[in-house]
Amino acid sequence: MNFIIKVAIILLALGIVSAIIYGLIYYFIWNNHTDDEPIENYEIINKTIIENFYTKDNKVYFITKTLTTKNPYLIQEIKNIDIKEFKPLSTNIGVSKETGIYRNIPIKGTDPETFKAINEEYSKDKNNVYFRTQRINEADPETFKVLGKGYSKDKNNIYLIDKIVTEENPETFNIN
Template sequence: MYNGVSVTRDLEYPFTTNADVKSFKVIDGIYAKDKYAVYRYGNYIIGADPQTFIPLNHGFSKDKNNIYRYNWIVEGIDKNTFKVLNQDENEDKYGIYFSDKNGIYFIKVWERNPYSKLEDIDIKTFEVLKNGYAKDKNNIYYNSFIIEEADMNSFEILSSDFSKDKNYFYFDGGKIKNIDVKTVKIFEKSFDSKYYLKDKNGVYIIDTVSEKYKITKLKSADTETFEILKEGYTKDKNSLYFYDYELNVNPKTVEIFKMENDYINIYYLKDKNGIYVIIKSEIFPYEYKITKLENVDIKTFEILSEGNARDKNFMYIFDKKNKTIDIRKN
């Protein structure tokens, strides 16, 4: 056992054996070794030589034979000239730039192989910026690709995965059309992999849950009074929104009920006119069914557990299988 973890090494799949106790040695808080093998958090690093193994930074390590990323060999990299170019390990979540004598490369944070080689790059002027961006004297890069037509002099990295220059607004290094770069504002809060932003012309939601993001304009949103609330809700002076759904409720008197568990995919809210329930589908792309509960007593309505609720007259039972509300008398 090492730090409460059982340390084993592979013999021949599916068999493993415990680490050699007599020669076992802790290298640091992440790595350990014995005379046979090297371990990372108790897991065997296949092929690592315990005599020459050296931990590096940003999840990399090396020995006389190879460069490793976590528990895996990084194939095709010159071990003698290998260098990590990221300076801040807090930036690793956006991916890592590294180099050897043959070029500059990019690898996503949890990927093994393949990594990407940056093409047509000026190695002497290459510089890692932040949030997955980098530059040389000729281009701006996001991850491993060139941001086409980016203006070098006015390019600015914003929050999260956003950037802009004098001509374009970008997300994940790609242009977002029809956004006014002079007036664009990014809201700091996001929900369920969705970002909110606005410009002089409207309010927008960027949905990043799939590899190809989707941008939706909230058609009737008032840009001056639009604000982020919580758990996917936003509002302006006229309406309340749940993601890109406009709800027919009064934004001035609305109250959003706190749910015990978000994973059950049901939400309740009320205004002066009634109680409303929103049920989320479990299959992507997600859809939302919004219903007003009939004959409910607003004053005594309360949330129970597991998506259920009650008032003085009825129980409202959430049918998880059919995604419906079953109303029963008390």
């Protein structure tokens, strides 16, 4: 068998394994949603910002469009949230009296009193900076800035998503 065919078979096998793993993750972790209920049965929490947080029956839900269910919306309950104490901060980020939240997932270790959204993916509190639900180690919340194209920086480091990527001077680092 020639080399190209072997590589193609390996890539095909990796694709199949990846699809199976994704399916299992979806089924066991992300599948806490309602397939059959129309979005019209939910009330948007804050109409002044475009966001995905809704309420129904004193519960808070994160709702997004999807192609993976019968219903065109993926409806996920945010567990253990008091609707009176919940505040959406951006499309994907909210805060309750207990924790910061990314989509429908609590962000561990956040200080809800000082928690705020930087943009749709990044948030911070007085102690830490977060990308989605991950704390960015060593990031300084006071000087942290999102640059774009996955890059961000603070007074000490340059980051790609949530990892330190270069020893360049953050004051002079630019993306084009």
